[in-house]
Amino acid sequence: MKVISEHIEIPTKGNTDIINISEKINSVVNKSGIKNGIVNLFVVGSTAGLSTMEYEPGLLKDLPETFEKIASAKHRYHHDDTWQDGNGYAHVRSTLLGTSLTIPIEDGATQLGVWQQVVLIDFDNRPRQRKIICKILGV
Numbered sequence: 160m161k162v163i164s165e166h167i168e169i170p171t172k173g174n175t176d177i178i179n180i181s182e183k184i185n186s187v188v189n190k191s192g193i194k195n196g197i198v199n200l201f202v203v204g205s206t207a208g209l210s211t212m213e214y215e216p217g218l219l220k221d222l223p224e225t226f227e228k229i230a231s232a233k234h235r236y237h238h239d240d241t242w243q244d245g246n247g248y249a250h251v252r253s254t255l256l257g258t259s260l261t262i263p264i265e266d267g268a269t270q271l272g273v274w275q276q277v278v279l280i281d282f283d284n285r286p287r288q289r290k291i292i293c294k295i296l297g298v
Contacts (some may be wrong), residue, residue, distance in 0.1 A: 171281035181226030196297015206249035206283040249282035
């Protein structure tokens with residue numbers, strides 16, 4: 160079994176910025192030469208998350224609206240009392256979404272559905288440079 164590590168750097172706007180990173184992930188998998196296995200993705204930081212979704216205009220509006228209902232930026236957070244950085248909501252959203260994702264690889268390709276893209280969502284209240292660690296395991 161081979162293990163390959165790659166890092167991807169992604170600039171974001173913050174404020175629930177949703178970025179389709181599918182092509183970057185596919186490129187890393189193709190470059191690895193792994194034909195069958197998995198790719199595990201991990202975004203470094205506690206105010207961003209990873210998921211899959213249909214990357215289309217309606218959902219690009221629906222998802223931020225839903226996160227605002229679940230963990231509103233206007234709500235008072237104890238985290239902000241501690242650090243005075245105003246991003247308590249971003250930490251809660253990241254915790255709910257999760258910071259890692261695993262995708263199967265078969266015949267050298269990620270096994271995503273036709274309408275399924277990999278997305279990075281940056282919840283922080285400012286632009287960031289996000290680092291995604293990609294671990295590809297397989298043969």
